[in-house]
Amino acid sequence: MNPVELEKLKFITRRKFFQQCGTGMGALALASLLNEKLMASPAASGTAPVAGPHFAPRAKNIIYLFQSGGPSHLDLFDYKPELVKRNGQKMPDEILKNIRLAQIGKDAAVLGTNYQFKQYGKSGVWISELLPQLTTIVDEVAFVQGFYSEAFNHDPATLFMNTGAQLSGRPSMGSWFSYGLGSENKDLPAFVVLTTGVGQPLTNHAWGSGFLPTVHQGVQLRSQGEPVLFVSNPQGMGPERRRQSLDALRDLNQMRYDVLRDPEIATRISAYELAYRMQTSVPDVMDISKEPLAMHEAYGTTPGRASFANNCLLARRLVERGVRFVQLYHRGWDHHGGPDGNLVFDLKKRCLETDQPSVALIKDLKQRGLLDETLVIWGGEFGRTPMMQGKLQPDQIGRDHHPHGYTVWLAGGGIKPGIVYGRTDEFGFYAVEDKVHVHDLHATILHLFGLDHTRLTYRFQGRDFRLTDVHGEVVKPLLA
Secondary structure: OOHHHHHHHOOOOHHHHHHHOHHHHHHHHHHHHOOHHHHOOHHHHOOOOOOOOOOOOOOOEEEEEEEEOOOOHHHHOOOOHHHHHOOOOEOOHHHHOOOOOOOOOOOOEEOOOOOOEEEEOOOOEEEEOOOOOHHHOHHHEEEEEEEEOOOOOHHHHHHHHHHOOOOOOOOOHHHHHHHHHOOOOOOOOOEEEEEEEOOOOOOHHHHOOOOOOHHHOOEEOOOOOOOOOOOOOOOOOOHHHHHHHHHHHHHHHHHHHHHHOOHHHHHHHHHHHHHHHHHHHHHHHHOHHHOOHHHHHHHOOOOOOOOHHHHHHHHHHHHHOOOOEEEEEEEOOOOOOOOOOOOOHHHHHHHHHHHHHHHHHHHHHHHOOOHHHEEEEEEOOOEEEEEEEEOOOOOOEEEEEEOOOEEEEEEOOOEOOOEEEOEEOOOOOOEEEOOEEHHHHHHHHHHHOOOOOOOOOEEEOOEEEOOOOOOOOOOHHHEO
16 A cells, blocks of 8 residues: 555544445345355255265164154163052152152152063063063163153153254254265155154154255155155146156256355255156155065054054165165154053053064064164153053053153164163162263264264354254263
């Protein structure tokens, strides 16, 4: 800058400076207010998966058998003789102090299980008579009995288990996997959801993509009727005309994308193309009638019917074809007591629906050499209280929601088999030993797939988000 220009600068006041460069400052302010995604390229915005894992993975695919409603750990996995001994008494005050319960009061009576338990496998894990098939694979399974969560109502707890947050708007675990690793099959989604069961409706935010590009959200398939809604050609629309209409739509979307650079437009283009390819790929993979009779007998499946058994077999077929994350939601585990949800008739029904196919899935994956690379998880959004809810009669007896200590189990995919990790207290109330929080489970699952949970992030509204928020530790004793 020459001496004349320097001299002029001495007479420019702060107000004069902003008057003269108002246009530039306004542009900066406008840029800060606009959606930053509009300025980004599709790849930078996350419409393309992050390039590969951070380190060598142990697993390639995941099947999450989500038991919606909250299975009673105290009647299935976590045998507590002290509850049986104190059945009908009041829970000790020191257990209940500073505790918040969902519905029942602190004066509710202790409820010991009415089901017989025995120990199985090298680990000596206690398993209820309600799960006879599970007893045959306990040496393949890691039971996490010191597991705990934070939410005690269904929707927040389901969101927390699946997204790491109790409020909607955060990406689901399957969406993070899609974003971080992508799919191995261009003709199928990276993240597939299958639902069955009765009871409270599920919030589809549990498999939503949140602030991640919508290409990563879960795609819900159906084992009965149309495999996926709104994909088949309408009457009178043949494959050639459908291809022509999609080409025209793609060109229009591309023109708009070239102007706005909005990654959601790129996502829309990808979604239409995937839907077109799914017209062929999905009916094929969803047709379990092609499976041999022995396979149907093992799973307890009936082709053309909506059932958890059918969905377990479909899960195996989907991971065989490279689907990264398959999540099965089975409703009906909300046993508060009463004719529509009790610990006698309804708990037995849920166990009959899920025990055989869950175990058949593990055995099938192992027989095909897929278990080592496929992680299977079984569990709900919380457990049930050691105290009774309802009335002391078969069709009325139940338990309330309980997040403070319960059981989930895992198998395959780099998990150490045949162990029991963690423990609840003598009442099955609190996780007290080798505790595993929801964020810890998420960190461990990501680790098995070669993903560092602190590095798998997405920038949104000025900060980097991740599945584990600012928490989570890898539970190394669970690793093989």
